[in-house]
Amino acid sequence: MSRPPPEPSLANTAKSRGRTLPASRPSKRLILCEDGTWLNSDSGSIKASVSIPSNVTRLSRAIKSQSSDGIPQVVYYHWGVGAGGGVVEKLRGATGSGLADITREGYQFIATNWIPGDEIFIFGFSRGAYTARAIAGLIGDIGVLTTDGLPYLGEIFRDVQHQHDRDYVPKHPDLPFPDKPSASSPEYKEELRRRRLTRLNVPIRVVGVFDTVGALGTPKIGWLTRLGLQSREMKELSFYDTSLSNCIEYAFQALALDERRFAFQPALWEKFPGNETVLRQVWFPGAHANVGGGYEDQQIATISLAWMMAQCQQFLDFDIDYLLDQWEDAEDYYEKQEEKIRPWSFGRLWDGLSGIYVAGGMKIRTPGRYTAIDPTNGKPTNDPLEDTHEYIHPSVRARLKLGGP
Template sequence: MNHLRRVATMGSREHKRIIVCCDGTWMNSIGLKAAAPPSNVTRIAKCFKRQCSDGTPQIIVYDPGVGSGASRVDQLMGGAFGMGLEQNIRGTYNFICNNYLDGDEIILLGFSRGAFTARSVADMIGTFGLLTPEGHEHFNEIFEDYENIADPKRNLNKYMIKLDAYPGEKGRLDWIHKRKKTYIDYLVKNKLTRGRFPDHDEGPDVTIKAIAVWDTVGTLGIPPAPIIGIRGSAAQWKFTDTIISNKVENAFQALALDEPRFAFRPALWERLKENKTNLKQVWFPGNHGGVGGGWWDQGMSDITLAWMVDQLTPLGIEFDHDELTETFCRTLAYQTVHPYPYIPRQIPLPTPHFVKQYFPLPHWLSRLLGKVHSKPWAHGDIYHAPATADPQLRDHDDCPAYKHTPHTPVKLGTPPGRPWALGQLRFPDSFFQCFVGSWVRTPGMTMRVNPENNADTTTPLERTEERIHSSVRVRLACQGLGWDDRAPWECKALTGNPTNGVRWRLVKGKSRERLVGGGKICGSDHEEGVNGETHDNGTLYPLGEGDCDWHWVWDRKGTGRGGKASLEPKVRHIPEEPLDGYWERYLLGLSAGEKGRDVWRFALENPPAVAMH
């Protein structure tokens, strides 16, 4: 991360905003991967204003993901085993230490392992503060001590200061807390760090204004492979855990409902009772790359991008209106000429479902077998046949150019191929990652992990402040398609998990659950524009009173595998995330569909089958 060097300070301004964007595995918008479909980290980094309307500079730095180097070795070791992630954490923390001045704001963004980088940096800032120039002379020693401070097996002589030995498993948490306090006392006493800590509340505090991440994945070392009995490495727990630091003012995470890979289990935050962080974690349709960006059809990742921008805008962070508009219009243009993007063909012979699902045919064999004809991607009242020579003809290969027409020319400006919430959901294209184990994610049922052996416990995380995005309800109501357009989307994560028997039902009305993150009245935010500017609000979708009053209720105590009673979630109601931001309503206004084929109105008038009346 040698590009993360100290930036020049600017004149006599009061403060600046430091924005660090950490990309996901194999993602690199400034290297060899620049021609690949961009992640939401890349796209949002291009949309930040460099100076806000009040004169505040926004310093944006981009950190490529692990495994995005030129060599095959780097791509393999970084992608499969997360090698290079520690270097990214070091570099990001180092950059902030070198550039932070009292009063500055710190914003951290990330996707996948880049999200893990952002969270790890926030955890280190929350634990040890930011090193002073004197402390920076001992940066390597302090970082290694932080990384191993919870390791009971590390030789005590390797630490920079004297720390207590491990007393035994029963006192582990108290032992870690005492070690951290001892270390903080040393850093403060010797003026090696800055910030406020318990018993050290002099001077200005150092906090993280916001962490904004898409689908955190923290797998390091050997990936988990339950199919062959491997739990995977517990190395990620050296850097961070699931508990959000009280030094983080705001934390937002977009989560994927349809990610099947066991190695990509979601890493949700949980909040202690006394913690005041404004935490919000929202579930969206799609797999890991569909939520965080990385497929050519960005229809679903546009929704998570607009949502994230709406979380950050009220904090004073400013975006370029024209650049964001162009970002969304690129997707609409692509969908117009690619109503049926390429998907790998399944094995055509009588084959077990497991093999068909996890081993789609390679590109060359798929093309050899001929074109794939496709199903309508929505209910008949919503679906319209694309203006191509053969409306059912599918692209025979991935096409990166959003203006390229693979069959016959289509006039741009015709209705998008798929309206809001109906973008294509792709199945992961990594055979190895799918083969070693599958998983059904379930909102409200993410379990704590034993940091010693990386094994799941039977205790769900608490105070996770989860919500279900309204695009889930709309996609179910409009009968959008599932993975690779094989069949209508069922959303097994909510409507029926065969692993643990949990089932959620959609209910009309406001949820009884109180979320710390709070919630605005649907459609009330940013009516006059954004960032102090006035824009044409004719594109904002007109939401009605009560349109967003939905929630999901835990339906019953089901049975898991082997007839055993399933575990129960800590909460029984999960609210629907209301569409109350300017950019979400702006995107819906652009892509809700033609008059008479409006997906939002259709979903209100025709609730999905999982709705309780």
Template structure:
């Protein structure tokens, strides 16, 4: 029995992900979690841009980390090029083919993501629940392009069943090689269980915002039409921001279910999912949400390196760390924002770190202002 993890990264916080100006992307919780996994990175993946694979024979762990669409030289990325709206589909297909190459019955599949990556793995889980994975008797897994074509057509067939949905119309822009329908080459719905989906702050309940600055146009693509965790998924873990205010970052919550834990954490979007630098304690809050996720996935059989918590400065926890207000910066200043509304029917839990933070003086960044912490959004949630 193997543990197979697909870790999808990519945030809307900024185009570079470099908040401290050192020309290095700041690590999100997805990347930190991937680095906490045992094993060595695959030599083949070390030369790739924005993606890595890791294998550990001792713990039978296989993992892939993907930032955005991954390496720009990947055949699927090159084939689709800049096709409008193809980025999300590329991420889903790459996760689907990775799992198809590595899965054998009895393995545990764990999907992990933040922001766009959270959106990706939740959509991927629904895809797998409905279609299974690629059938090795129908597809030559070692032929990368053959696997991509079979996977894209399976996705096309799956999404076209969602009538009137933005995802099906995307294929009108796809290259001909991906647009024709071939016979189904998947193992079929219900054939592949998923051990866990662990995500930080899934946003896009109103659709993924895509901006065309030349035309001053905003599109909403891929709006979720199903927020019910599939019966094929054993566990769902969702770390949710209390303090994010950008309307485009409205959280996409799962409907309440005994298999689901949705936990509220202090801070804005990346204060929960990570991506701020470690200087001036700017990652204190996101490290709390990371530590929580490591614990949850540990109960599902995921093995992490013992030293990983100390490597990422996770101890001691600091619930009074600074939080960010990205809606006061850059282009976000001109876009709508308001305190989050958190519907009580989703049975959201409040992290202990929030309770430790309540009514205490905390710092807001980038202004440096000190305020007493008492978020309006918590008024919607039962204590």
């Protein structure tokens, strides 16, 4: 596929979109990191015998607390749904329960801490990737609530959640203001702005995600759906806007080329006419957690992590020694297994098509050939995605040309 286009000036891009422009030197950087299902930074993957952090965990740890020119870089990490490890927590992870709460918490972190001149960064993996995109969509839709607006956060979220529900009756009809229209109406957010409950046109510097799956962020598992354990949660999540908001300046997604589970269909971004976001979606070898991290052989995950850090290094200050340590850890894994260290891009490809996912069937991923998904029901349409800016990472070619395993 073709080389990514030249990157436009951020200042000129923001002006052309009517955004709230940041100061030439940001007062601070807010970095929100949303981890995947069943993953947390303390114990890594709960399916592993040892602590194996995801790429979101490792990214959050690689960000310096202060840039070289003294700008604070404030990281907020949120572990994934179901990361507690118990049966109830695992079921929450499978059904999508709790995703709305996590989305509100992430949004509240930004709204509580953001002031004009700050820069916003949002990262996520798997379910956390969906959450990251949903939070970005909310910022594009209703802005960033002020300290006066935050007390109404719950009611505003309910209004947004039911903005397309004709039978919706607000729990508090006069909150956040009387005679309110549907949240889908431009008058709703304009009234929020007029009452100084929100700040509109707030730019997001970067949204970076690892393998967003499922139209609503939750892989649909057949037997759970038939038992009615996913349908209610799916409806709860359907209001989130995960499209490519024009408030996002840069959007990066690492995608897993070899994921075969039917339930794990990728959710790609698509640029619509007039959108000026710099978009790069790059395919890497491996399955879902090969690219997002969490398997014992972390070589492929470290390659995708390095790619994401490279995309963001012009905006964030990273501890490069930390990344080098991650590569050494990946090589140490082979030594502990009494195995020869594998060449670059030759890391083990894991197959997640087992357990509860076998009954769901298999579907090979097809870069450049995806169609749009109806966000209200998660079903594919016949409309092909256009302007997705997909690329194949060199590690794929190296693996093929050099006869990788």
